[in-house]
Amino acid sequence: MPKLTIEDLKRIREKAKKSTSLREGETTVKITVHMGTCGIAAGAREVMDALLEELAQSDRQDIRVVTAGCMGMCSSEPNVTVELHGRDPVIYQHMDKNKMRQVFRRHVLLNEVQTDFALARIR
Amino acid sequence: MREISLHIMDIAENAVSADASLIEITVVEDAGRNRLEIEIRDNGRGIPSDLLERVLDPFYTSRKTRRVGLGLSLFREAARRCEGDLFIRSEEGKGTQVSSFFRLDHIDRAPLGDMAGALAGLIVGNPRVDFVYTHNVDGRVFRVDTRDLRETLDGVPITHPDVLSYLRDYLREGMAELRTRHDSAHCA
Numbered sequence: 100m101p102k103l104t105i106e107d108l109k110r111i112r113e114k115a116k117k118s119t120s121l122r123e124g125e126t127t128v129k130i131t132v133h134m135g136t137c138g139i140a141a142g143a144r145e146v147m148d149a150l151l152e153e154l155a156q157s158d159r160q161d162i163r164v165v166t167a168g169c170m171g172m173c174s175s176e177p178n179v180t181v182e183l184h185g186r187d188p189v190i191y192q193h194m195d196k197n198k199m200r201q202v203f204r205r206h207v208l209l210n211e212v213q214t215d216f217a218l219a220r221i222r
Numbered sequence: 223m224r225e226i227s228l229h230i231m232d233i234a235e236n237a238v239s240a241d242a243s244l245i246e247i248t249v250v251e252d253a254g255r256n257r258l259e260i261e262i263r264d265n266g267r268g269i270p271s272d273l274l275e276r277v278l279d280p281f282y283t284s285r286k287t288r289r290v291g292l293g294l295s296l297f298r299e300a301a302r303r304c305e306g307d308l309f310i311r312s313e314e315g316k317g318t319q320v321s322s323f324f325r326l327d328h329i330d331r332a333p334l335g336d337m338a339g340a341l342a343g344l345i346v347g348n349p350r351v352d353f354v355y356t357h358n359v360d361g362r363v364f365r366v367d368t369r370d371l372r373e374t375l376d377g378v379p380i381t382h383p384d385v386l387s388y389l390r391d392y393l394r395e396g397m398a399e400l401r402t403r404h405d406s407a408h409c410a
Binding site for chain 1: 223238292371377378385386
């Protein structure tokens with residue numbers, strides 16, 4: 100495989116700058132992957148990796164992914180919190196790559212909360 | 223932890239919690255000296271000297287959501303299992319440096335694992351923090367500085383889908399490259 104260079108990144112930048120949606124810059128979805136020691140030991144990195152892969156394949160620029168620490172519910176890790184603009188955040192538990200993909204495609208993209216994986220809805 | 227990259231990720235997240243704006247991660251694999259060295263250095267708020275001795279105690283934590291703090295003690299135990307050790311230096315207001323070393327070919331040494339995935343997660347998940355990652359395998363070096371990436375991107379966010387694809391591939395390729403030209407039996 101040819102080595103990626105900084106020129107490739109410059110091309111991506113120019114292409115991205117041309118797309119109008121960038122200027123809006125609005126975040127409408129926030130996804131938090133809880134990355135305390137407990138989360139990482141339970142597989143949060145693999146969950147994050149699947150999430151980044153999904154995000155890279157989507158053409159959504161309004162989704163923000165952040166890491167956070169432990170919520171104190173270590174036994175339900177990996178935990179992921181999905182917050183759609185104007186809606187209650189939903190905490191998912193015991194996440195893995197496949198569940199993360201499903202949550203991304205159904206909850207994040209289609210607004211269908213995946214109650215089977217949910218730990219709680221924060222009101 | 224199944225992989226050393228997970229320890230690195232964990233310690234780097236500590237640095238984020240300490241409000242670091244710059245985190246420098248250095249991994250050195252030296253087959254000649256049979257040593258794996260890992261250093262995570264941040265410019266966060268640092269650890270007060272009276273707490274410095276206690277941070278390696280699994281029953282000490284500064285957090286309030288739970289009563290144990292395992293990250294650093296697990297990392298130290300992993301190093302000690304492999305004829306290595308871990309040290310912390312910290313100065314309040316200046317930052318913290320966590321240094322560890324392992325015997326590279328020790329049978330109990332966990333693989334470095336998916337360091338590219340760990341780094342991508344750290345970079346994307348902490349957009350306000352800059353990372354400098356340096357990986358040296360027997361003198362060959364792969365280095366990423368997110369300050370350079372940001373300068374090149376000129377305002378385009380690192381979370382833009384195309385940038386994200388690039389970043390993931392770039393990290394994977396860069397780290398794979400360190401190994402492919404490397405014919406040693408020490409696969410990390």
